[in-house]
Amino acid sequence: MPQKSFRAALNEALHQEMAADPRVILMGEDVTGGVGGDGAADAWGGAFGVSKGLLGRFGPGRVLDTPITESAFVGAAAGAALTGLRPVVEIMFVDFIGVCLDQVMNQAAKFRYMFGGRARTPMVLRATFGGGARSASQHSQALYPLFTHIPGLKVVVPSSPADAKGLLINAIRDDDPVVFLEHKMLYDETGEVPDKSYTVPFGEARVVREGGDATIVALGRMVQRAEAAAKVLAGEGIQASIIDPRTTAPLDADTIVEFAEETGRVVVADESSPRCGFAADVAALIAEEAFGALKAPILKVTPPHTPVPYAPVLEEAYLPSAERIADAVRRVVRA
C-alpha cells in the first residue's frame, strides 16, 4: 500500500469528494493563494498545503479564497449548507474561532434542533490545532473540548494519515456540522493510505495496541507519544493497550469502558487544557461506568493550565511527553 503524508491524505480526500459531488465547495483564507496577484495561481494551496491542486481541477467557483473575515465566511458556510451546498470551510488556526464562534456555536450547531428537525447543515469546519511549532499562545491551542461541549456539532481529531483521509471523506458526506481538527505537527507524518475512496466512521475508536496491564486513551498527536511510551514500557514488562477515540463527538464510550474494565488501570493522554478538558470527560465516564473494575485512580496526562509558551524548552515541558505518559502508566500499575 502506498505511503502518504497526513497532508497528502487530506488533499486526496478533498480531491475525491469534490470530484464525486459538485455541491462540495472549499473556502478559506489562501486555500489557493495568489488570487489577484500577477504571479502563480494556487501559490500556496492552503496555508499548510492541504488544498493544492484543487483550484486547477475544480475552478474558482468551487475553491474560494476569502478575505480575513471569519465571521462572514464561516456564517456564509452555514447559510450555504442550509440551502443546498456542502461547504468545507477552513479557519487557519482553531485559535481564530474566537472571531467566529457564534456562527458555529449558535447558528450551525443549533439549526436542526431549533427548527424542529426541519433543517440540516452539512458543513465541515476544518482547522489546524496543537503545539510543537513554537507558534505561541494564540496559534497553538487544542480547543476540541470547546466544540465537544456544544450539542449539535461533531468533532473529529485524526491521528494518522489513513484515518485522516477516511474521516474527512466521512465528514464531507455527513449531513451534520463537523469540526475537523488537524494537528499541525502531524502534516508531515507518513503512513499507509489506500488510493481508493473510503470512509472511517465517527464514534468508533481505533485499538492502536492491545496489552493487558494498563489502558492509555490518547487523542491526536498524543497517540504517537503513547506508542513511544508503550514501547518503552514493553521493555519493562508492562503491556499497555492504546485506544484512540478519533472523534470526541460522537465518542466511542463503549470501547473506552471495555478496555478500562479489562485492565482496571487507565491513563488518559490529552493535549487540551486540564480544566474541563477531554481527559476530564473521559475520566468521568470511566469512573462512572467502570468503577468496580478500577484498581487504581485514573491518571490524566495533560499540559498544565497555562497558555502555550513560546520558548522551545518551555513548550516541550508544556506538551505531554512519551516519558510522562510512561511514568503515569508505571504509577497506575504499581498502585
Next chain:
Amino acid sequence: MRVQAVTMPKWGMTMTEGKVGAWLKAVGDPVAPGDELLEVETEKIANVVEAQGSGILRRILVQPGQTAAVGAPIALLADADATEAELDAVASEAAVAEGAAGALRESRVDARGLSLNVVSAGSGEGAPLVLLHGWASDASAWMFVQEALAEGRAVHALDLPSHGASEVGGDASIEALADSIETALAKLAPGRLHLAGHSLGGRVALRLAARLGDRVASLALIAPAGLGAVNRGFLDGFLLADRRKPMKEALSLLVADPSAVSSDMVERSLAAKRMDGATQALRALADDALAAPEAGVEADLAAAPAPLLLWGAEDRVIPPAPGATMIEGAGHMPHMERAAEVAARLKAHLEAHP
C-alpha cells in the same frame, strides 16, 4: 570490535528509510567520532551523518542515490589490518538480517477495463505462479507463503475485482471473475503458469484451469468454494458486522483458534468493507458467485489438471471435501494458520509439475 557497521540512522518517529546523498569520506580515509561521513535525505529532511566509531572507512555498501532501510548497514569502519574476509562476514550478516525484509512489488494490470492490483515476488525461469485469494480477503492473505514460493519463479498475488486495491466493478458471477482474471493473465503470465486459489478464488482458479488447458502447469486449491456448501452464516455475519465486536465474532469463524483474530485483522476487515462500493460488491458476490458455486464443478475438474487439494481440518466456513489433504490445527485459512506446512506442500506441488 575490529569491524563496525555504519547503519542508516532513524530521524524522527516515522522514518523508515533514507537515501544516500554524497559520501564525504572516501574508502581508505581515517574516521574519528564526530567526523561527517555522508549526506542522507528522507522525505522530510536532508542531513549529514556523523561517525560514531573510529577506524578507517574500509567499505561503502550503499552508493549515492541508493536507498537503505533504517538500521541497514551502509558502510564498514575497521582497523587497517582487518581482512577482507572479516569485512565480508560482517557485511553479509547484516545484509541477511536486512534482506529478509524482502522485496514485494506492487503493480497494476488491466482486466476488461478494471484496474487490478498485483503483489509480486521473485523472478526466474520457472513458470509463474498466480495466487487468487478468497471472498472479502486480498493479496496479503498470501503474505506468509508468497516469498517461500518465489524461488526461481515470479509469484503474483492478485487483488480480485472489488477487493484490496483493485477497482470496484464487474459482475458478481464465477464466470465474470474468471473472465477478468483471464484478461489480466494475458499480461501477467501469458505463457505457461501455475494457478492456486483459496475459497472463492479457488473456484475461480478451477474455472480458469479448465479454460486454459495446457497453459496450466499445476493447480492447487485451498478450501475451494464449490466442493462443499459455503456457510452462509459466515457471509451474513461478515456483511452485517459494522463495528469491532461483531466483526471479531464474524472473523472467529474463519480460524481454528479464535484468539488468533487480532485487533489488526478486525481493523483491516472493517476498513476493507468501508472502501467505496466494497460492501455492495461483497454482497453481490455472496448472492451470485457463492450462492451455487458447485455448478459446473464436475466439468471443470474433468478439464483441469488434477489439483492439489488442501483443507484445514477445522474449517467452519466450507466443510472439508473427501480426498483433500487435511492440514491439522487450521480452520478456513490454512495458508495463514499453518503457513509453513502449506508453503511446503505447495512448493512440492509446483516442483513436481514444472
Next chain:
Amino acid sequence: MQLSRDGLLRAYRAMRTIREFELRVHAEAQAGRVPGSTHLYAGQEAVAVGVCMALGDGDTIVSTHRGHGHSIAKGCEVGPMMAEILGRATGTCKGKGGSMHIADLSKGMLGANGIVGGGPPLACGAALSAKTLGTGAVAVAFSGDGAVNQGTTAESLNLAAIWRLPVVFVIEDNGWGEATSSKFATAGSIVERARGYGMAAERVDGLSVGEVFEATTQAVARARGGDGPTLLHVDTERFFGHFNGDTDSYRSDALKADQRANRDCLIRLRTLMTEGALAEVGALDAVDAEVAATLDEAVEAARGAPPPEATTLTTDVYVRYEGRL
C-alpha cells in the same frame, strides 16, 4: 415597478395579518401564556410585506429576533407560528425553537435569529448557494438598525461586494436598538457605509409599502442580473417596546401617540387605497374581519394544542448520531 391595485390589496391583507398576529401575541404574552420573550413587529409591516412581495418562492430571507412579520410575509402559516410561540408540538419548529427561531425552509424562510447580526453572513451563504448552483435565487438579510454596528454586518457587506453575491441587505431602522436610539449608536450614514463598499444603496420610506416594493424590486433585479448586492436603509416605526417585558419608558407617551396617529403604515395604505379609489372602505373592512377571524382560530387552536412529548427533548440534535448523546 409599482404595485398594482391587486398587489396593493394583497399587501394590505398581508400587513393586516401581521398586525393582528402581533396584537394577539401581545395579548397572549400579557396573559402569561407565552413561555418566553416576544419582540413585536407591529408598525413595521410595510417593510416585510413590501420586500417579500418583490421575491419569488425560490428566494430566501433571513430574519432577526423580531421575525414574526418577515415569516408571515414570506408565506409561513399563522397557525403553526402561533403554536410555536406558545411552545406547542404543532408549532413550526415543533415547539423546540420558540419565537426567535421560527423557520420554514420550504418557504425560503431561513429562520428568525436570536443573535444580533447573525443573519447577514447566513444570507451571504444562501446567495453563494444560489450563485454556485445557478438557481438564480436571491437572498435577503433583514437586520435592525442595532445590527448595523455588529462586526458581522460589516464583514458581510464586504464579502457580498467582493464576491458580487445576489443578496439584498434590508436595514430596518425603527429608531431604537433595544432601549438605545439609533442616532446615538450609529456614526455616520448607513447608506454611505454601504457605498463605501462599492455597493448600491438607498434610503427608503418604510411606511410606504409601495416604495419598499419598488426599491426591493430594483435591488432584486440587480442581484439576479449578476450585478451584486444592494443595501436598503428603510425607516420604520416600532409600536411596542423592545420585548414584552419592556415598559418602553425611554420613549415618551407623546411620541408613541404620534406614531399611532400619524405614522401607521396600515392607515397610510388604507388611506392611499380608499382616497385613490383603488378600494372601497367596505372591502378593506371585510379583509380586516376575515383576518381577525383567521387569527382568532389560530390562537384558539394553539391554546388547545399539546406541548411536545418529553421524548422530543433529545431528538433532532443531529441528522444521525453514531453514539450516545
